[in-house]
Amino acid sequence: MKSYEELLLENRAWVKQHLYFDPNFFKRHAEGQEPRFLWIGCSDSRVPAEHLTGSGYGELFVHRNIANQAHLDDNNVLSVLAYAVDVLKVHHIIVCGHEHCGGVIAAQTDTATGIVKEWLKPIYEIKGKQASQLATMSQVEQQNTLVRWNIEAQVDNLKQCPIIQKAWERGQGLAIHGWLYELETGLLKSLCYHDHI
Ligand SMILES: [Zn+2]
Structure with missing residues (x-):
């Protein structure tokens, strides 16, 4: 240590x-700074954005929180988005989740408490809505599936965000990506992509 x-x-x-x-x-x-990418990732120490994308100084504008959330009622997320889109004019927003995510596992196993549980509420909601489908899966499959659904849910949040909607309306080139980081292989996988231009 x-x-x-x-x-x-x-x-x-x-x-x-x-x-x-x-x-x-x-x-x-x-x-x-003139970064082209906004990275919204998990705070997990095993998922360092710059390291795993080979990015250097000034290349990524980064926001990380537990379980890579993009809550549209969170001023931290919203201010990062507003600055990245309106001022820095990033070309890409990448939401990156990862396997073995402690936040997702806490929601899946209902072991989160206090403010962390409050923060993870959207994952609890996904779990609740898809309970019957998840019930047919093993614990590991449930975790991996929730990780993916969580990434897609955060991308959907961003698509509905007025900051992004307005950027698209004025013709600003801006794509949103949902990526999965496979912790056991080190590989990034693209799950979804949205570009309104
Ligand atoms: Zn995580």
Whole structure:
């Protein structure tokens, strides 16, 4: 296990390495950002957006929360969306869920409590609506299916979001993707894609 001091030391090494190859690296990036992608992913430490997409500094605008939710009544999600779409004018929004998601498992097994349970309410609702279909599956199948349905539900939320609807109405190029990260293989899979232009 790393100590927090090691994180600070790693940071110094990281800075040194970048400056060695490009003395203006940080100064240049301090001038602004133009990411083409908004990533809405899970907070899970095993799903680091930049690492698994080979993305560098300034390439992804990232929002992560438990179980990659895009609640349309959440000011955190909405402000990220508004800034990404209206100001940064990202071209793609990627909702990325993952297998073995603790949030989805907590909803499936009804082990979430308090504020986390409240946050996961949309997954509880999916589970409730599809109870008869889920009942025919094994525990693992249920988990994997809920992970997928949750990704698709968040993509559907985004499609209905006024920020995105308005961007499409004014002809802004903006696609929404639903991706699944397979934790056991490291592979990303595209589940759905929407583009109104
Ligand atoms: Zn997760």
